[in-house]
């Protein structure tokens with residue numbers, strides 16, 4: 247791992263929410279690195295803690311009901327120790343954020359240009375003319391055909407894809423070093439999704455930014471990401487390059503996810519789509535110790551799991567949690583073999 251290129255380094259990050267007087271972990275002991283010029287995808291089913299991890303990094307939790315521990319070094323400073331005003335300076339300037347629902351992220355009462363100017367006002371000393379020119383340049387950069395027209399419009403006058411482009415324009419307005427995109431294409435149809443991903447990739451190349459792309463869409467990951475971290479029940483269960491994780495998936499959860507998508511996990515029979523047994527437990531019901539995925543693969547004997555699962559290096563940079571990957575097999579195959 248090239249330390250000089252590391253933009254963000256998470257060490258042992260945990261986030262717990264207070265529910266009826268008790269704290270429960272939504273994110274547990276996460277170690278991750280995001281490098282310059284790279285897209286790290288965080289994948290997993292709904293409820294695995296992907297968004298919580300992202301909002302933890304940028305300090306968007308109500309600390310009256312949230313406990314956060316660990317370190318998140320960004321350009322040498324621990325984001326988790328920053329005051330609100332320090333975080334306000336970082337968010338929008340050095341870290342840009344793109345969230346799932348572009349309509350709720352935009353102010354319905356303000357014209358697009360004013361919304362872009364707002365972030366420039368907060369973080370730069372640009373003149374009115376400079377801001378105007380920068381807004382048009384940004385709209386062009388994110389692939390809007392008529393920047394002047396769009397600049398004068400309100401969010402409701404734009405299509406979903408256009409709104410998401412505007413959100414990206416706002417997120418990159420100050421040329422952030424890191425962009426966090428949480429399900430940026432989920433609300434969009436497939437053609438528009440591909441265009442938005444192209445925009446993100448272009449920006450990453452042009453600005454040399456690092457991107458954290460949160461998604462449950464493995465197709466998007468395969469096409470876009472350089473590195474992948476698979477999360478289950480608040481933990482990273484497998485990480486590595488996209489080639490490593492998709493080409494040689496090891497953790498039972500990763501293998502199940504890949505097998506549940508068309509053309510996934512080619513080394514196993516794929517004539518029918520696999521359905522992962524059960525669902526992600528709510529945080530109150532999450533197993534507190536042992537392999538959290540074990541209840542969903544009950545045919546694997548308890549002795550295959552570590553009592554306190556740790557990460558194991560399969561090859562340089564490719565890590566998998568728990569030793570159970572060595573004994574895992576798909577139950578449907580067992581049935582077919584009979």
Ligand SMILES: Nc1ncnc2c1ncn2[C@@H]1O[C@H](COP(=O)(O)OP(=O)(O)OP(=O)(O)O)[C@@H](O)[C@H]1O
Nearest residue numbers: 263272291292293294295296297298299527528529
């Ligand atoms: N503010 C909160 N208070 C209590 N529990 C929360 C809070 N935010 C999230 N959770 C719980 O934490 C767990 C992780 O949620 P999170 O949204 O991070 O998952 P996710 O993988 O991003 O899922 P999705 O794709 O649906 O957003 C879930 O069980 C969720 O219900």
